Amino acid sequence: MILTLRLGSVVAFLLVWEWAARVPVSFNFPSPLATLLALIALVRSGALPAATVTSLGSLLLGFGAAVIVGVPLGLLMGTVPPLGRLTRVYLDLLIALPTAALVPLVILSVGINVVSSAVIVFAFSAPFVTMNAYGGVREVRPRLVEMARAFDATWGQLFARIVLPSALPMILAGIRYGLSRAFVGLVVAELLLSPFGLGRLIMASRSMFEHDRMFATVLWTLLLAAAALALLGRLETRWLRWRT
């Protein structure tokens, strides 16, 4: 029943879209069919795959860096409370600031290349990854730490066997949220930098009034992001079986 409703909503969406394309609302509003054809053409020509690879490259670079830097930093913040208390003020500011505002600065200082794209992705995702790792450590049940100490656990054992496993769900949640933020950062970066990648494809198609191509690329980007997040969600569930 639920599946029928969901499929029904997709069909309804397509129908509304088709109708919107027919109505002379604005110039060149592409229909679902036109979008699909454009999508196929873009894949065939190699433009979409190439753009995807470039974009994903920046994403992995920036997001990877965010995880490699963010998780240890967050863990450190959690284990050294004064450091944590101080650093989180800066992280809160970074999270409050609309990160897109930093893009012109990045362009100025780093230029327009794959690295600047990655830097922006990093800026979008690292604060969240860090804050979540920090939160994970802070929320370790004191009881468990007490218990381990009562058994004379060394500092290393305490960290590896109590703190880390307890913090893991929040760390993973932070990584998953960080990935969705990384995609947001990627798209913002590419739309503003637009020398290459999916963002360039979107902006170029728009400026050439090839709206069917633009729609196709936008849709593709959204689906890509959704797919990546779903995959990560699956992995997270696997690793956190004990939580159920």
Add this chain to the structure above:
Amino acid sequence: MTAAAEPLPLAGRSRGGGLVDIAAILLLALVWEIVGRLDVSMFVPPLSSVAVAWWRLAADGTLLRAASSSLVSLVQGFVPAAVLGVALGLAMGRFAALRHVLDGWVNTLMSAPLSALVPVLIALFGIRDTVVAAAVFVFSFFVIVVNTMTGVRGTERSLVEMARSFGAGEVAQFRRVYLPSALPAIMLGLRLGAVQAVKGMVVGEMLISLVGLGERLIYYGNTFLITDLYAVIVTVLVIALGVSQLAQSADRALVHWK
């Protein structure tokens, strides 16, 4: 009747943290000034130069013009998003069929890179300031819907049953139990939505590069006016913090029982 004990005080928000926050910011300001003076990079000017630039831009009206355009778009986009978002969230929370149809869409779009939709908005509206309001709407709408819906669905069954036992019909149950019960979640959604709205405002303005603070960011970036760029970034941060504070105060004022 036997006498009862003293009431416990309502849990308050921690106060001691404020000093640490201020100290941290002062430290940052100090480091910034020193690093800037040391001329480590032309892209890190000293805080004092940024302050001077900010003052200049404030005095000649540039900041005021840009900020008011931005804020107007913000309100134009956020208010409909709030009204429609809460309405849809309430409906989806209350009617399971509607929820099953729409929640896949709403949940996906909530965390999707919505900036990808801004070019679509530009195609729809052309390069004009309406795009900014539309971007603000799109960025904030979904998070408001999801939080409102969650709030309604989280209503305790026993409270609804209690209301039924006193004769409350569907409408009374909704008005007197579901709605107040969902209020904390609705306020959370509006707070998050407000933060998202500011982001949508900045992204939208940067992409159309026509008006507002976003346009100034692009302009100063293109013309290498670094201190002016920093001045605008700081302004954007202050506005973002202001909006967030406003939302938090509204939350505290309305949700007075937690």
Add this chain to the structure above:
Amino acid sequence: MADVMTAELAPIDRGVPSPSVGIAVESVSKAFGTVTALADVTVRVAAGEFVTLIGPSGCGKTTLLKIIAGLVLPDGGRVLVDGRPVTGPRRECSLVFQDFALLPWATVQRNVEFGLLLRGARAGERAAIARRYVTKVGLAGFEDAYPAQLSGGMQQRVGLARALAVDPRVLLMDEPFASIDEQTRRLFQDDLLALWSEERKTVVFVTHSMEEAIYLSDRVVVLSPRPGRVHRVLDVPLPRPREATDVRATVEFTRLVDNLWKILRKLQ
């Protein structure tokens, strides 16, 4: 919808509380999916009587209470309150809940007024009546406190005040003291009996405490589990008033509790 009030509008303001009425449960059965919760349950409660429902887990005592309250409709049989069949929540009945069911966003005063509000009382009347019952349950001075500031025992007093404020003829109580510590519970039991003797409502009380059952009631109905049926009905001929007496220390009391335990033990 079965939410429509079936009784005529009882006058809200009163100097004299409304007289209590009797309950007749006739051959009630209820199933949830493939599980039969109650099968052919017949119980009669006289006006002004204090009856307890007790039994092992899964015997359907809470379900039966909800059926009497009109919140759940039986599959078979019927319930009569004051001679008229129950088709939905009734004006004559008022419930007290195990988890208190207080509105967290409302003050004590507003919570006690809630039942009156839903039944159409006007603001001025509501406030006056509510204030009276807040005092009656010993919470004078706490009218503006929120549930989060109160202990479990105090919260349940609010629940009781709310239930009494609508001047019910029947009081239905679903393990009301289960979430309260024993010392507070004993005090509360005495307070309940004191209030009850003032306004002799018909009370149907659900509990799993045998001692509580014997202490409070005129009769104890023992239900057997899965499916719930009336297994035995015990008379409790202990004299009243029982609050603030040493009845718990008497031989009679101990014997009754022991009998009840013997019956229940066989049902486990």
